Amino acid sequence: MSLPHPTADQISLPIVLAVLGDPTRLAIVRYLASKEGVPLNCSKFLDLASKTNLSYHLAKLREAGVTRSEAVGTSRLITLRRDDLDKRFPGLLDSVIAAADGDKDLPAVGTAEVEVSA
Amino acid sequence: MSLPHPTADQISLPIVLAVLGDPTRLAIVRYLASKEGVPLNCSKFLDLASKTNLSYHLAKLREAGVTRSEAVGTSRLITLRRDDLDKRFPGLLDSVIAAADGDKDLPAVGTAEVEVSA
DNA sequence: TCCTTAGTTCAAAAGTTATTGAACAATTGG
DNA sequence: CCAATTGTTCAATAACTTTTGAACTAAGGA
Numbered sequence: 001m002s003l004p005h006p007t008a009d010q011i012s013l014p015i016v017l018a019v020l021g022d023p024t025r026l027a028i029v030r031y032l033a034s035k036e037g038v039p040l041n042c043s044k045f046l047d048l049a050s051k052t053n054l055s056y057h058l059a060k061l062r063e064a065g066v067t068r069s070e071a072v073g074t075s076r077l078i079t080l081r082r083d084d085l086d087k088r089f090p091g092l093l094d095s096v097i098a099a100a101d102g103d104k105d106l107p108a109v110g111t112a113e114v115e116v117s118a
Numbered sequence: 119m120s121l122p123h124p125t126a127d128q129i130s131l132p133i134v135l136a137v138l139g140d141p142t143r144l145a146i147v148r149y150l151a152s153k154e155g156v157p158l159n160c161s162k163f164l165d166l167a168s169k170t171n172l173s174y175h176l177a178k179l180r181e182a183g184v185t186r187s188e189a190v191g192t193s194r195l196i197t198l199r200r201d202d203l204d205k206r207f208p209g210l211l212d213s214v215i216a217a218a219d220g221d222k223d224l225p226a227v228g229t230a231e232v233e234v235s236a
Numbered sequence: 237t238c239c240t241t242a243g244t245t246c247a248a249a250a251g252t253t254a255t256t257g258a259a260c261a262a263t264t265g266g
Numbered sequence: 267c268c269a270a271t272t273g274t275t276c277a278a279t280a281a282c283t284t285t286t287g288a289a290c291t292a293a294g295g296a
Contacts, residue, residue: 012221012223013144013214013217013218013221013224014138014139014140014141014144014224015139016139017135017136017138017139017144017214018135018136018139018140019139020132020135020139021132021133021134021135021136021137021138021139022132022136022283022284023132026131026132026135041242041243042242042243043241043242043243049285050285050286050287051242051243051244052243052244052245052285052286052287053284053285053286054243055243055244055245056283056284056285057284058243059244060283071243071292073242073292073293073294074241074242074243074291074292074293074294075241075242075243075293076242076243088217089213089214089216089217090213090216090217091209091212091213091216092210092213092214092217094209095207095208095209095210095213096131096135096207096210098207098208098209099131099206099207099208099210100131103130103131105130106131106132140253140254142254159272159273160272160273161271161272161273167255168255168256168257169272169273169274170255170256170257170273170274170275171254171255171256172273173273173274173275174253174254174255175254176273177274178253189262189273191262191263191264191272192261192262192263192264192271192272192273193263193271193272193273194272194273194274
């Protein structure tokens, strides 16, 4: 770990809700949840926003305690802080992710108009 | 009913999360949940914010589909849209309210420094 | 060493949200 | 009718948030 993260008990409910109340960040969290255990780097999310803007949103998620970012080489490996979130706010993350999965209007990773060449 | 409300299927997850991501509105929702079934008027929330500001926050909650406001005489009777929220986002409201109840730092109705004379 | 890749930082611009007070409407009770 | 009560609207301002591009750092490979 390298960048500043709140401890589990510093995670604040209104801040988490506000941070999740953004379609881009919700898409990031949803994708992280779908790949749980697999640390992802920022480039996975480039179809959601520009590199600079992603850096901003990922910092918000990290500062809120929703994600953890670990510097490995020139990459940041990003994971969901599921255990901390579940401990602090039982059931919240699951219901948010389930609701997001059921919403066709939400942006999602790998759904962008610009499709990646294989 | 008098003021504009979204239908159940128009309720949007990111908007609901963003609206709940504010301590004043979270306090309102929490209090409504604790008095479920009892329609409350705005004056119940005057220890959270000014009348004007409450009007603003209550409009946000209503427009997001979190609450229902019915005009009765000169009052607005406000209720939680629990059934609609539970249908759209199962478990979300309960986990948010439970998390809010466990947070000592959140403002709450009837907790203000200025106590009401009996 | 030089180049590329991965991501951050900074400052500016644009957009949105929150808060305020003064003025307004509508209902109700005297 | 008059006054009080309840809440809204409006305009202004303050305070954030989001988005952008250009410049930057740091690691890794040729």
